[in-house]
Amino acid sequence: MTRFLRAALLLVLLTATATHARTPVATGTGGAAATISEQATRSAIAVLDRGGNAVDAAVAAAATLGVTDPFSCGIGGGGFMVVYLAKEKRVVTLDHRETAPAAVTPALFIEDGREMDFDTAVASGLSVGVPGTVRGWHEALQRYGTMSFEQVLAPAIVVAEQGFTVDANFSGLVARNEGKFRRFPATAALYLREGKAVPAGMTLRNPDLARTYRLLARGGVDAFYEGPLARAIVDAVNRPPTAVGVSVRGGRMTLADLADYEARVRAPVHSTYRGYELYGMPLPSSGGVTVFEALNILEGYDLKTLPRAQVEHLYLEASRLAFADRDAYLADPEYVDAPVAGLLSKDYAARRRALIDPARAASGPVAAGDPFAFQQDASYPLRPAPRALLPESAHTTHLTVSDKDGNVVAYTFTIEDWGGSGIVVPGYGFLLNNELTDFDFTGPHPNVPEGGKRPRSSMTPTLALKDGKPAFSIGSPGGSTIITTVLQTIVNHVDLGLRMDQAVDAPRLSQRNGAMTYIEPGYADSVQAKALMQRGHRWSGLVEEIGATNALVFNPDGTVTAVSEGRRHGIGSAQVQTPAR
Numbered sequence: 001m002t003r004f005l006r007a008a009l010l011l012v013l014l015t016a017t018a019t020h021a022r023t024p025v026a027t028g029t030g031g032a033a034a035t036i037s038e039q040a041t042r043s044a045i046a047v048l049d050r051g052g053n054a055v056d057a058a059v060a061a062a063a064t065l066g067v068t069d070p071f072s073c074g075i076g077g078g079g080f081m082v083v084y085l086a087k088e089k090r091v092v093t094l095d096h097r098e099t100a101p102a103a104v105t106p107a108l109f110i111e112d113g114r115e116m117d118f119d120t121a122v123a124s125g126l127s128v129g130v131p132g133t134v135r136g137w138h139e140a141l142q143r144y145g146t147m148s149f150e151q152v153l154a155p156a157i158v159v160a161e162q163g164f165t166v167d168a169n170f171s172g173l174v175a176r177n178e179g180k181f182r183r184f185p186a187t188a189a190l191y192l193r194e195g196k197a198v199p200a201g202m203t204l205r206n207p208d209l210a211r212t213y214r215l216l217a218r219g220g221v222d223a224f225y226e227g228p229l230a231r232a233i234v235d236a237v238n239r240p241p242t243a244v245g246v247s248v249r250g251g252r253m254t255l256a257d258l259a260d261y262e263a264r265v266r267a268p269v270h271s272t273y274r275g276y277e278l279y280g281m282p283l284p285s286s287g288g289v290t291v292f293e294a295l296n297i298l299e300g301y302d303l304k305t306l307p308r309a310q311v312e313h314l315y316l317e318a319s320r321l322a323f324a325d326r327d328a329y330l331a332d333p334e335y336v337d338a339p340v341a342g343l344l345s346k347d348y349a350a351r352r353r354a355l356i357d358p359a360r361a362a363s364g365p366v367a368a369g370d371p372f373a374f375q376q377d378a379s380y381p382l383r384p385a386p387r388a389l390l391p392e393s394a395h396t397t398h399l400t401v402s403d404k405d406g407n408v409v410a411y412t413f414t415i416e417d418w419g420g421s422g423i424v425v426p427g428y429g430f431l432l433n434n435e436l437t438d439f440d441f442t443g444p445h446p447n448v449p450e451g452g453k454r455p456r457s458s459m460t461p462t463l464a465l466k467d468g469k470p471a472f473s474i475g476s477p478g479g480s481t482i483i484t485t486v487l488q489t490i491v492n493h494v495d496l497g498l499r500m501d502q503a504v505d506a507p508r509l510s511q512r513n514g515a516m517t518y519i520e521p522g523y524a525d526s527v528q529a530k531a532l533m534q535r536g537h538r539w540s541g542l543v544e545e546i547g548a549t550n551a552l553v554f555n556p557d558g559t560v561t562a563v564s565e566g567r568r569h570g571i572g573s574a575q576v577q578t579p580a581r
Contacts, residue, residue: 024564030577032562034550035399038573040064043155054407055145063156072397077433078132079413086406091279095264096136098129098435103252108449125251127434138221150217160210163203169570186424208429277465286330287460294322296349303495309531316511323513328368331446342371361536396477410461476547484510485547508546516540
């Protein structure tokens, strides 16, 4: 055992001893972290305590989430990281979204002239994009971190080897995916017992993933994208190892696809809202543009003076309009010249705002607007027709970390569906993504599959500054409901004046330009729901938790408050280095 592993084990065990119960809110000084997993939050704090910065701690937390939250994220997927660099007083973003293999064409999910069934596409090698997570971690550490892979992976190796206690939420997620996991023996061996979900209360270890992390600790990023591990990934994608009698479609990935994968450092998308400077992920994430367009629409109302039901009505209608534009125009910027400047124009927002009836919800989907007149170059030929919102899996994770020097990270990463494609790479202990199902299955459309292209995403890691200093960070999982979760939480916090924990715990509504609005359990019978129904809002029959937010708030007195979910997803975990007394 290396000195880093020994130190990580000691720190994780000491933190576990000191932490008597998971808490979703913590305030204090020094660094802070909020994740959906207590072990991941501990890992971040352990790295901060050893002198690492926010980027080091974010990678440590992410690696641990790959052990404890493997159905949402891991090294078989990709993500988006937004970083505030305190010394330089600037925001950078790191895009390590998965890419389509070079052989992919727009007909990827077409069979016999028709769209492939969505669930069939998910549980297949066809759905697997070239993983970007490891390359993203490497770039983050090389550019902005202070530690090595060996140091930041040490806490996650300990958790993978020592194991963690399966809770009811984890067991329930496996139970929902037993059918998919049974198809793949390596997955079943890890997460099923006699064909059923691992039960709550058992200790789950993942020695294969521990060995994989050790391989990365020794060999760095090249150990993932070249050599035996790369070959194992390609073999698993192209010839998925299935149970006897089970057949799934293979993919089209090559060793060259892995070797050629690149992360992108991109300028953040930027907007303002009621005195805040907002920074988010640019394309191929649609989250920043869509949230900021909706906020621009809402900025024309004095929301603080309105009843809550009216605020929520306006929020839902602004979201509807922004989603119409999102689905029409946004995709990988290396393949599509999307009218981002027009979509983020305050004047364009005013035009969209004029379509909202303050007293009545739209009866169904609305058409995309025409932002091209608000571009500096108005020569764009594309005027797409409105389309129905396509399925988008709701299973991702978000974490956020700050350090004593004022650096801040908001990081969302994913393998897409619960358990991604369902394929665990044999002998290596991690699930492969199904990210290519985020493409539109048919065209013409900006977001159709193409070789090397990154599918459009809804991930929305966001940083807010005020008076030139960090004010809050926020993000969430949830597929396309990520966008509405971040948007609604910002409205709750900024406009309704709720503390961030109250803003996070408030009931969530998600309108994505559909006939129905999605709601959470218990909401339909509430006073709020009845007030909105009087304005014409209708609820979807699909009722489930929406999002799993993690946030940081930087308080005027110099303290920081870390906030995670108080009731969703089994309750989140928030910690600070030095708790306030």
